[in-house]
Amino acid sequence: MAMTMHVDIVSAEAEIFSGPAHMVFAPGVMGELGIMPRHAPLLTRLKPGEVRVRTPEGEEEFFYVSGGVLEIQPHSITILSDTAQRAKDLDEAAALEAKHHAEQKLQDQVSEFDYAQAQTELAEAMAQLQAIQKLRKKLGR
């Protein structure tokens, strides 16, 4: 029987593939990689592209990855796939947006409807109204 290695393809939100394979093809940033069992340990980033897994039954399975990290150990391969499109400037934009959110929330306290505060104010107002009504009743009679 030919040698196999264990392949795991996972993304942060789900497990995509787990099982034995004869050979795996993956799009590394330096070029396409074809990996067979007993490969030297290797760690590389992946480009968006197709991962092909040749199973012991001789079938080929295809997966699309939008980037990620590939780890090779002699008898196992782990592909940590990204779920989102990643690029330096995209990440930068997301970070800026998060910062912007925080600043905005701090600044315009008026437009941001703060439920907790509104609730306490409402409760206070209601208590005052009740007190006034009670007073009125007392005075009225």
Added chain:
Amino acid sequence: MAVGKEIRTKIKSVKNTQKITRAMEMVAASKMRKAQDRMDAARPYAEKIRNVIGHLAHAHPEYKHPYLQEREVKKSVGFIIISSDRGLCGGLNANMFKATVRAMREWNDKGVRIDLCTIGTKSNAFFKRLGGNVIAQASHLGDTPQVADLIGVVKVMLDAYDAGQIDRLFLVYNEFVNTMTQRPHVEQLLPIHGVEDPQLKHHWDYLYEPDAKDVLDGLLMRYIESLVYQGVVENLSCEQAARMVAMKSASDNAGDLIGDLQLAYNKARQAAITQELSEIVAGAAAV
């Protein structure tokens, strides 16, 4: 009959409230199941990436990444605080804030400044009132949070760490123990420690493509992101579980209240009937 009109309306209103709380309980129960599935689905990635980093810690690369090196806390630390977006989930958020404030006070006593990153509207509102220094914020992640929503906030904190503005990074979220129990959990994200894998003893190193720095940067960033994502998903399960329990007890309390009111109403009605009867009898006797 005009007897006990106030009580009757009160009973009706409590019944309506009970209907709502019961519906919310059932919605939370089904959402909790889904959130738990999502939590399980996220686990393999976290495990695998932890393994890879465990290998890395033993691989002795020529390049030591700053995330893996302990460093002195000089002036400030960072906290990422994950809360729910909505209330009506018992003491879930309040307990977590208490734990966070306790952890923060320890640093404050040492004269260390604290930078905050809040995920979820509740934590944002709370720490804004408290006067914390919130430098990044994300909210409205919904029932299906995605890693893409978290990249930005995590990057703000990682950049601050890279720039030396913060020397430690902590993550606070609710840990899902079971449906009845959720525990606030403060975890150190950076520097990374405790991922040693004792099985591999001999010294070796990976081949890196294109180079060690590039690969490690990407990998460690994803690791932190996956931990934060895990926290968000776990917190979501906690939120639904806590809401389910809170709504169940609210429905039960409403039931008790209705029982008491019903009793009071029946007594009042009986008293009214008795009174009317005695009036009629008295009237008949007088004739």
